[in-house]
Amino acid sequence: QFPRQCATVESLRSGMCCPDYIPVFGPGTDRCGVSTGRGRCVQVTVDSRPHGPQYIHDGRDDREQWPIRFFNQTCQCNGNFSGYNCGSCRPGWTGPTCSQQINIVRRNLLDLSAEERRRFVNALHQAKVAIHPDIVIATRRREEIFGPDGNTPQFENISIYNYFVWSHYYSVRKTFLGSGQQSFGGVDFSHEGPAFVTWHRYHLLQLERDMQNMLQDPTFGLPYWNFATGQNTCDICSDDLMGARSNFDVSLISQNSIFSQWRVICENVEDYETLGTICNSTESGPIRRNPAGNVARPMVQRLPEPEDVAQCLEVGVFDTPPFYSNSTDSFRNTVEGYSDPSGKYDPAVRSLHNLAHLFLNGTGGQTHLSPNDPIFVLLHTFTDAVFDEWLRRYSADISTYPLENAPIGHNRQYNMVPFWPPVTNNEMFVTAPENLGYSYEVEWPGRALRVTEMITIAIVTALVLVAIIFAAAACIIRVKKNKDELHQPLLTDQYQHYSDDYDGIPTPSQSVV
């Protein structure tokens, strides 16, 4: 969430988080790389438009008007410079002056060669164990951030991958209302609203960039899992990819996979909710996964169909009031999976993204924990690919993305929680190849025909066939008639000739040779 340089008493007290790029003449002399024109320190802009009615505890949560409870000054970078100190490049740009354009290709995991698969799995594991070079996480609410002695900022180091997990947890955590009081759950800064697609897009971009830096490979791209197979098996759950099922416990990962050794974070939600603490970087149990194994819910035992994706892409309106999980005819609510694939809201339905989560039936199916299972990354790159295809087809029409009255965190100009430096939902509502430097290598399924379309085609085909039959019949009759007319006298003549002479015995001139 915040750069290590800002996790200090001074920075928190001043509200300024504008680290040096290179402190040329001592600390504080090159804030945001100002000396080389990279950027400058400015006031943070926050969204103060009204939010929807779901959240009723204004003033009680650190995530309101993010990130103002922690910092009110941030770096604003020039040109293609980016990052917490303007020391990196905007997505899609690379090189020392960020002037080299780059396109990262996100490919189907199943299309990777054996060597590429091995490299990807190893890269994920490296990210799981490598400490994030720049970012630390708060382990207490703002109220308690200076620690018991008032002088010890409560931040922790965290690994690159666990930071990815933690950011998701922090965005969905309940609002703590005080000891002895139930925490409030009607709040979610990354789901059940228009920011679902924009938030998860940035979440992935951030992991991809962190992994590029870790690997020192600016071309590294996250693959995707095309979960719309319509199957009741997990085709990426093999030991060379995300791990097969263990032979000893149906809900564990095989020991031949490195992922069986991963340990999850943010498991103790009851503790956080009762004590008012925040998940930290402590790891606990293994990843649990039992694809298609939820016997109590047959509906989540099969993955979405390819046709569901095709249908979802036909929903042309981005989002509809109340911009929540009960929106109908909303592309966002359809791809998120609270509506049926044609866009109709149905409280009993779980489709597309939600269905893929629930199908995993374990760590990957619980919102506060799900990114602990690395399948999360691949499930969400595919969801993002669908979003990008929608943006392309409908020319990124943002007119139905609400500026106000969306659930808290979901307004168009809201800074996505808990990212730093501040980035709005708006900024992720752009086609990826042209604006964010990545594209998907994917072929979209064609849409099956609707009943009315099938009836129309059948009628037209039948009419054409009848017309052809009539034309052919008329043609045959005309040809026959012409032939008859042409041959009639000759035939009669010949016939008469034969009938007069022929007695069954050929004459010498008629003999057959």
Ligand SMILES: O=C1C=c2cc(C(=O)O)[nH]c2=CC1=O
């Ligand atoms: O991790 C997630 C788990 C989810 C479960 C549902 C559901 O529809 O019940 N939705 C989820 C979203 C997640 O991100």
